[in-house]
Amino acid sequence: MKKLAQEFLKGIIRENPTFVLVLGLCPTLAVSVSVINGIGMGIAATFVLLGSNIIIALIKNYIPQRIRIPCYIVVIATFVTIAEMTMKAFSPALDRALGIYVPLIVVNCVVLGRAEAYASKNSVANSFFDGLGMGIGFTLALILISALREFLGAGTLLWHPLIKGFEPAFVLGMPSGALLVIGLLLGFFNLLKKRKA
Amino acid sequence: MNLAQFLTIFISAVFIYNVILSRFLGLCSFVAISKETKPALAMSMAVMFVTTMSSMITWFIYRFLLIPFDLTYLRTISFILVIATFVQFVEMVIRKISPPLYRSFGIYLPLITVNCAVLGVAVLNVDMFFVSSKAVAGSFYYSAFQGICVGLGYTLAMLLMSGIRERLDFCDVPKALKDFPLSFIIASIMSLAFMGFNGFRF
Amino acid sequence: MNKLIVSVSPHLHNKESISKIMWMVILSLIPAGAAGIYIFGIDALWVIILAVVSALATEALIQGFTKKKITIFNGSALLTGLLLGFNLPPKVPFWLPIVGSCFAIAIGKMIFGGLGQNIFNPALVGRVFLLASWPKYMTTFIQPMAAWGGYDAITYATPLALLKEGKLTEKIPYLDLFLGNRGGCIGEVCIVALLAGAIFLFIRGYLSWHIPITYILTTGIFTYVFGPKGLFTGDWLFHILSGGLILGAFFMATDYVTTPLTRKGQIIFGFGCGVLTAVIRLWGGYPEGVSYAILMMNAATPIIDRYTKTRIYGTR
Numbered sequence: 001m002k003k004l005a006q007e008f009l010k011g012i013i014r015e016n017p018t019f020v021l022v023l024g025l026c027p028t029l030a031v032s033v034s035v036i037n038g039i040g041m042g043i044a045a046t047f048v049l050l051g052s053n054i055i056i057a058l059i060k061n062y063i064p065q066r067i068r069i070p071c072y073i074v075v076i077a078t079f080v081t082i083a084e085m086t087m088k089a090f091s092p093a094l095d096r097a098l099g100i101y102v103p104l105i106v107v108n109c110v111v112l113g114r115a116e117a118y119a120s121k122n123s124v125a126n127s128f129f130d131g132l133g134m135g136i137g138f139t140l141a142l143i144l145i146s147a148l149r150e151f152l153g154a155g156t157l158l159w160h161p162l163i164k165g166f167e168p169a170f171v172l173g174m175p176s177g178a179l180l181v182i183g184l185l186l187g188f189f190n191l192l193k194k195r196k197a
Numbered sequence: 198m199n200l201a202q203f204l205t206i207f208i209s210a211v212f213i214y215n216v217i218l219s220r221f222l223g224l225c226s227f228v229a230i231s232k233e234t235k236p237a238l239a240m241s242m243a244v245m246f247v248t249t250m251s252s253m254i255t256w257f258i259y260r261f262l263l264i265p266f267d268l269t270y271l272r273t274i275s276f277i278l279v280i281a282t283f284v285q286f287v288e289m290v291i292r293k294i295s296p297p298l299y300r301s302f303g304i305y306l307p308l309i310t311v312n313c314a315v316l317g318v319a320v321l322n323v324d325m326f327f328v329s330s331k332a333v334a335g336s337f338y339y340s341a342f343q344g345i346c347v348g349l350g351y352t353l354a355m356l357l358m359s360g361i362r363e364r365l366d367f368c369d370v371p372k373a374l375k376d377f378p379l380s381f382i383i384a385s386i387m388s389l390a391f392m393g394f395n396g397f398r399f
Numbered sequence: 400m401n402k403l404i405v406s407v408s409p410h411l412h413n414k415e416s417i418s419k420i421m422w423m424v425i426l427s428l429i430p431a432g433a434a435g436i437y438i439f440g441i442d443a444l445w446v447i448i449l450a451v452v453s454a455l456a457t458e459a460l461i462q463g464f465t466k467k468k469i470t471i472f473n474g475s476a477l478l479t480g481l482l483l484g485f486n487l488p489p490k491v492p493f494w495l496p497i498v499g500s501c502f503a504i505a506i507g508k509m510i511f512g513g514l515g516q517n518i519f520n521p522a523l524v525g526r527v528f529l530l531a532s533w534p535k536y537m538t539t540f541i542q543p544m545a546a547w548g549g550y551d552a553i554t555y556a557t558p559l560a561l562l563k564e565g566k567l568t569e570k571i572p573y574l575d576l577f578l579g580n581r582g583g584c585i586g587e588v589c590i591v592a593l594l595a596g597a598i599f600l601f602i603r604g605y606l607s608w609h610i611p612i613t614y615i616l617t618t619g620i621f622t623y624v625f626g627p628k629g630l631f632t633g634d635w636l637f638h639i640l641s642g643g644l645i646l647g648a649f650f651m652a653t654d655y656v657t658t659p660l661t662r663k664g665q666i667i668f669g670f671g672c673g674v675l676t677a678v679i680r681l682w683g684g685y686p687e688g689v690s691y692a693i694l695m696m697n698a699a700t701p702i703i704d705r706y707t708k709t710r711i712y713g714t715r
Contacts, residue, residue, distance in 0.1 A: 112311055180506070183379065187373045360702035
């Protein structure tokens with residue numbers, strides 16, 4: 001039981017996919033313009049991660065080594081298509097906001113990375129918790145980045161305006177601002193890591 | 198099919214909506230391989246080849262397979278399969294023709310499969326050049342050209358970044374910012390500079 | 400252990416110290432600054448002061464925090480603050496130059512390791528950041544010489560903005576453009592003062608002609624060729640005298656640290672800046688392209704240096 005908890009927790013801080021493993025940055029940067037978008041993407045990615053981790057852990061012994069990557073991709077793509085269609089049906093606004101980054105979850109390094117590095121070598125239970133932890137860690141990172149970008153760049157949080165008379169720096173809503181925020185955050189977390197060591 | 202559209206695609210894909218600096222596609226390989234110019238250029242050429250060919254192949258699949266049989270929801274799966282197969286094919290060809298080149302690419306050749314830029318441009322082509330499930334006039338040529346231009350944009354960003362990073366090797370960068378953080382901040386400034394092309398109109 | 404010291408350009412080997420060069424450039428900018436304050440009033444002075452003080456404070460704070468030597472007296476941070484101030488409209492909120500200077504020094508210079516190691520011109524990094532963040536404030540200009548006429552300054556468009564919007568109905572007299580009787584940023588409007596400073600630097604040997612002349616010539620030729628009424632109908636003199644071209648070409652595109660080492664490289668740099676500036680002015684969405692053009696060429700400088708390396712004696 002303790003081991004499962006460990007698998008779950010490592011995805012949140014010690015091996016956070018965004019800030020420590022530096023994976024899955026394409027959607028992170030594109031989507032983190034507002035917290036709501038960030039949460040939407042985080043949930044979609046977590047769903048795909050859970051699904052693919054479980055299936056791949058189940059069938060890992062039947063996949064030939066040479067074509068394992070395309071096999072993983074088919075599994076992942078299936079879950080992404082499910083997520084895509086569900087989103088289109090239940091929240092077209094969110095689907096429009098996330099744009100091409102929903103189908104791009106297929107090539108999200110976090111999902112494929114966990115499949116290759118973990119689910120293909122571990123039990124279903126472990127893979128489930130690993131996927132859950134990574135997904136939540138990814139979502140938390142998204143929320144942190146989106147919160148910064150939304151507040152400083154648009155003056156709102158969860159689409160509500162906050163402080164009166166605050167002049168937001170629009171650049172943070174743009175690609176340039178996204179790259180800046182992630183660069184500074186990565187540097188900040190590096191600093192924390194070094195202080196700890 | 199008009200010339201202005203081709204020019205717009207070129208300016209958009211290479212400068213205004215640069216695949217890396219503006220659309221964030223291909224960031225993983227961008228940050229990983231842009232440390233030195235030679236591998237960066239080699240990777241860029243490979244990516245450009247894959248984006249161009251896969252743009253064309255996926256166009257055919259979408260136009261003659263998915264639309265007629267009403268299977269457009271399978272676009273993600275079919276596109277990525279096409280790309281994975283094609284990259285595998287390119288891998289085999291390079292291994293046969295030039296083993297040293299194959300070895301110098303190392304693990305990054307198969308990683309082109311998951312380069313967001315490749316799938317990204319295929320999806321983009323469909324979004325831009327198909328209107329309500331019908332192909333726009335000349336959409337094949339636009340799609341293929343956009344594939345080339347996205348590759349060019351990738352190459353441009355890689356070339357600039359690798360030059361900068363090679364030079365920064367000699368500089369006194371604060372330790373916490375070395376490598377990844379600084380690369381992103383540099384990309385941020387480059388993205389700011391490229392904003393100069395916004396609102397381009399011929 | 401190897402005692403080789405490897406460092407990045409510029410490798411200055413004369414007895415001029417970096418400090419002296421910085422202070423000379425600052426001196427040469429005083430006429431343009433004084434002219435800007437004269438033309439736009441006391442607000443302009445405040446903008447410059449805020450920009451300069453913030454730049455110095457940011458550098459001192461960061462250097463103190465990271466336990467490095469405090470070098471704010473070598474003039475480099477002051478110059479950055481001054482150039483940023485020159486690139487701002489006269490009537491901006493007080494916090495704008497402060498934020499801009501902090502960003503320019505912290506992100507444009509210190510994260511690269513400090514003086515001599517930055518890739519991009521810090522003042523331009525600051526300006527472009529401000530332009531993207533608060534476009535409304537950065538593109539609101541006031542009427543020149545308003546205070547002297549005894550009236551409050553009204554908002555006024557720059558010549559290039561009028562051109563971009565197609566509202567340039569009557570030709571602006573070249574003399575107005577030359578003397579600075581036009582809307583624009585504090586340090587960019589008075590061409591005669593800028594040229595005086597540039598000539599001073601030329602004579603003392605602190606400025607080489609390659610980049611500025613190539614830059615200005617290229618922009619002039621390009622805008623002449625691709626004129627509004629067909630080929631070879633462009634008003635090149637208007638373009639050379641408008642916007643931030645003179646300020647940029649002589650004082651920002653010539654920064655030793657962020658431009659190529661070799662003569663050939665410098666000419667390529669000037670040419671690239673010229674083309675990009677002209678292209679943005681003619682067909683881009685923004686009325687002025689100098690800042691973007693220089694930053695883009697800054698990014699290309701390492702590659703330019705790489706491919707225009709001078710031949711090592713004895714090798715092919």
